[in-house]
Amino acid sequence: MAKRIDVSDLDIYYSKFLAVEGVTFSVEPRTVTAFIGPSGCGKSTVLRTLNRMHEVIPGAYVNGKVLLDGENIYDSDVDPVNVRRTIGMVFQRPNPFPTMSIYDNVIAGIKLERTKGVKRDRASMDAVVEKSLRGANLWEEVKDRLSRPGSGLSGGQQQRLCIARAIAVEPQVLLMDEPCSALDPISTLAIEDLIEDLKERYTIVIVTHNMQQAARVSSTTAFFNLAGIGQPGRMVEMGPTAKIFSTPTEKATEDYVSGRFG
Amino acid sequence: MSNTATENEHDPLIPHGHQQTGRVGDRIFRGFASGAGIFVLVIMGAIGAFLIWKSIPSLQADSTNFFTTTEWFPDDNPAVFGIAALLFGTVISATIAMVLAVPVGIGIALFIAFYAPRPVASTLAFITDLLAAVPSIIFGLWGLAVLMPNMQGTAQWLNDYLGWIPIFDNTLGIYSKSLFIAGVVLAIMVLPTVSAVTREVFIQVPSEHVEGALALGATRWEMVRMAVFPFSLPGMISAAMLGLGRALGETIAVALILSAAFTINWHITEPGGNSFAANIALKWNEAGPIGLSALIASGLVLFLITLVVNMLARWIVSRRKDFSGAN
Numbered sequence: 063m064a065k066r067i068d069v070s071d072l073d074i075y076y077s078k079f080l081a082v083e084g085v086t087f088s089v090e091p092r093t094v095t096a097f098i099g100p101s102g103c104g105k106s107t108v109l110r111t112l113n114r115m116h117e118v119i120p121g122a123y124v125n126g127k128v129l130l131d132g133e134n135i136y137d138s139d140v141d142p143v144n145v146r147r148t149i150g151m152v153f154q155r156p157n158p159f160p161t162m163s164i165y166d167n168v169i170a171g172i173k174l175e176r177t178k179g180v181k182r183d184r185a186s187m188d189a190v191v192e193k194s195l196r197g198a199n200l201w202e203e204v205k206d207r208l209s210r211p212g213s214g215l216s217g218g219q220q221q222r223l224c225i226a227r228a229i230a231v232e233p234q235v236l237l238m239d240e241p242c243s244a245l246d247p248i249s250t251l252a253i254e255d256l257i258e259d260l261k262e263r264y265t266i267v268i269v270t271h272n273m274q275q276a277a278r279v280s281s282t283t284a285f286f287n288l289a290g291i292g293q294p295g296r297m298v299e300m301g302p303t304a305k306i307f308s309t310p311t312e313k314a315t316e317d318y319v320s321g322r323f324g
Numbered sequence: 325m326s327n328t329a330t331e332n333e334h335d336p337l338i339p340h341g342h343q344q345t346g347r348v349g350d351r352i353f354r355g356f357a358s359g360a361g362i363f364v365l366v367i368m369g370a371i372g373a374f375l376i377w378k379s380i381p382s383l384q385a386d387s388t389n390f391f392t393t394t395e396w397f398p399d400d401n402p403a404v405f406g407i408a409a410l411l412f413g414t415v416i417s418a419t420i421a422m423v424l425a426v427p428v429g430i431g432i433a434l435f436i437a438f439y440a441p442r443p444v445a446s447t448l449a450f451i452t453d454l455l456a457a458v459p460s461i462i463f464g465l466w467g468l469a470v471l472m473p474n475m476q477g478t479a480q481w482l483n484d485y486l487g488w489i490p491i492f493d494n495t496l497g498i499y500s501k502s503l504f505i506a507g508v509v510l511a512i513m514v515l516p517t518v519s520a521v522t523r524e525v526f527i528q529v530p531s532e533h534v535e536g537a538l539a540l541g542a543t544r545w546e547m548v549r550m551a552v553f554p555f556s557l558p559g560m561i562s563a564a565m566l567g568l569g570r571a572l573g574e575t576i577a578v579a580l581i582l583s584a585a586f587t588i589n590w591h592i593t594e595p596g597g598n599s600f601a602a603n604i605a606l607k608w609n610e611a612g613p614i615g616l617s618a619l620i621a622s623g624l625v626l627f628l629i630t631l632v633v634n635m636l637a638r639w640i641v642s643r644r645k646d647f648s649g650a651n
Contacts, residue, residue: 113539115535115538115539118534118535118538120441120442143541143542143543144541145541146538146539146540146541146542147540147541148541150539150540151539153532153535153536153539155532157530157532157533157535157536158536159533159536159537159550159551159554160533160555161554161555161557162554170537170540170550171540171541174540174541174542174546174550224536227540228539228540231540231541
């Protein structure tokens with residue numbers, strides 16, 4: 063079910079403002095790719111173009127191609143809604159729906175699917191909820207209070223609930239936008255362990271400000287930076303995580319990962 | 325926060341003797357805030373007491389059942405009057421107003437908050453705010469002069485095609501000065517209020533919930549149902565209550581439009597009907613002592629209706645407190 067992503071010559075605009083320029087990279091299926099770089103360099107923006115979530119902001123558009131197993135998600139006949147159903151996303155701040163129970167949060171995405179002819183009887187829903195919550199390492203903690211509001215959980219549990227919600231629809235790709243930046247170290251560790259498990263089944267792209275995290279969870283790392291003040295963001299280099307953190311090709315990458323700047 | 329001062333051994337910024345009660349600014353503000361809160365209660369109590377006190381003479385003089393009588397002759401001897409027709413007219417016209425105004429108001433608010441391009445949205449928001457401030461006499465005049473002549477066709481259409489539903493059946497062939505027209509005018513009058521308040525509520529929905537729904541592959545409408553409506557429900561109910569309060573209590577517009585009649589007529593497109601507020605306004609100047617007291621008694625019932633409706637709404641909202649998103 064995991065698919066590969068090929069991005070070529072991607073320019074991202076907010077109205078007339080060119081935010082990110084000339085990004086080209088590939089992500090292999092069932093790997094974890096980390097985006098690192100200073101704030102405002104466009105790594106979250108690039109991530110959000112992978113499931114067309116940047117279009118939520120009025121005036122945002124892209125030039126270039128994003129291929130999901132060879133199919134351009136920006137083709138004119140592609141509905142962004144369908145793109146988002148196949149590419150899941152986890153946000154910086156845990157965002158379970160506060161008016162829904164834990165159970166309803168997990169199946170929120172499935173309730174939207176009506177084209178595939180998914181079974182939606184109680185028993186198969188129960189199975190999906192258990193499977194997804196187990197997949198998110200949350201089942202044991204919440205199995206006795208599935209009907210309680212999701213907002214009553216701790217921050218780390220809420221974030222795992224959001225991951226359960228994202229994987230319940232069995233996406234091809236899982237995008238994570240700084241998923242641990244609002245969490246304490248213990249919860250962060252739990253999420254990192256989870257990412258380790260999830261990469262068996264999903265293609266994962268994660269944006270992080272935490273370079274140790276990038277080093278721990280990813281096999282490939284991409285470093286983003288601004289071309290200069292007032293210039294658009296760009297991808298400086300991408301390579302195996304071990305290489306990026308030890309012997310990067312570019313001077314800017316080395317400065318950043320060694321803490322000399324950023 | 326309020327007990328941090330008491331936990332400190334001695335905060336050098338707080339003089340001795342003030343540690344129990346906090347800083348001077350705090351105390352002034354607390355006094356002001358609780359004073360304002362108490363003031364509201366006192367006003368409410370005073371209004372209720374006034375209404376009860378002043379309505380007792382007429383209720384004692386009434387020779388018929390106050391709740392089921394459809395006549396209004398309080399100054400006769402013996403006095404004969406009751407609120408049945410007023411209650412009917414008030415509830416029906418307000419219900420028509422709510423049925424029309426709430427869905428449309430929510431629609432306008434949704435359009436402004438989530439669908440319209442920004443320049444259109446801000447213009448439209450400005451206009452609805454402006455409309456909410458238009459005095460009701462203007463709506464009444466407009467309803468009488470413009471809407472009523474032009475609504476005849478609609479009312480007739482309802483009779484022709486939906487006449488098998490008893491309330492739309494018109495046995496007289498006269499379509500003006502009806503509760504239906506009054507309800508439509510009330511709907512237009514409360515529409516800006518409902519839409520302005522719901523719009524404010526929709527804008528408060530955290531963007532992370534909106535994005536969360538969209539990222540799951542929700543269409544815009546699915547996102548609205550998944551993230552916006554549940555989160556905004558208490559505010560939407562408050563908006564409807566504000567509108568309902570205005571519709572229930574509206575005097576001039578209704579008095580202008582209805583041909584006051586003390587009847588209970590379920591054929592809502594036929595002339596006739598009355599409401600508490602309109603009746604009070606129309607009868608006040610010509611009423612004798614018992615007549616005045618009787619009008620106040622009808623005002624007491626209106627007061628109680630609004631209280632009950634509001635409490636009901638609060639109760640509905642509080643039942644789902646755990647899921648409100650406020651925790």
